[in-house]
Amino acid sequence: MSAQECIFCKIASGQIPAVKIYEDEIVVAFLDIGPISDGHTLVLPRQHFEKVHNCPPELLGQIWTRLGKIANAVALATGADGYNVLCNNGRAAGQIVDHLHFHIVPRKAGDGVFAKWPSYKYGQGRAEAIAEKIIKFL
Ligand code: AMP
Ligand code: ZN
Numbered sequence: 001m002s003a004q005e006c007i008f009c010k011i012a013s014g015q016i017p018a019v020k021i022y023e024d025e026i027v028v029a030f031l032d033i034g035p036i037s038d039g040h041t042l043v044l045p046r047q048h049f050e051k052v053h054n055c056p057p058e059l060l061g062q063i064w065t066r067l068g069k070i071a072n073a074v075a076l077a078t079g080a081d082g083y084n085v086l087c088n089n090g091r092a093a094g095q096i097v098d099h100l101h102f103h104i105v106p107r108k109a110g111d112g113v114f115a116k117w118p119s120y121k122y123g124q125g126r127a128e129a130i131a132e133k134i135i136k137f138l
Contacts, residue, residue: 003048008099012046026062029070037106039078044101051089071104080106
């Protein structure tokens with residue numbers, strides 16, 4: 001998806017509407033059109049990058065500087081007991097819009113959102129073997 005066709009670029013530039021809660025020269029934040037809880041918010045850089053690893057670290061820092069303040073406001077306004085910050089990267093991870101964005105999902109105790117977290121245990125030596133492979137790419 002090119003930046004010209006990107007729906008989030010269009011929202012950032014004001015070409016198409018969104019319920020915005022914050023914007024400055026670096027980021028835009030607006031309510032997700034398909035929320036999984038009231039106040040579900042998306043925070044994104046104005047500049048178009050697809051995934052976390054495509055985004056310059058300085059810009060990631062600028063996004064995260066703002067994310068905490070926005071997340072706190074979202075949580076306070078919705079009376080949340082907590083919140084998740086999520087970033088889907090790639091189709092397999094659930095990314096639908098190919099413009100880097102962070103979900104802020106306000107949570108209430110016992111709300112059942114993300115109730116199914118399919119965790120399991122590594123077999124003998126497997127964690128170390130996987131870590132060794134990852135380290136080679138760092
Ligand atoms: P992801 O699956 O991480 O790519 O998330 C994309 C999110 O963007 C979904 O939760 C959608 O509901 C949301 N979304 C898509 N189009 C719009 C829009 N026009 N305004 C607000 N949120 C949108
Ligand atoms: Zn974009």
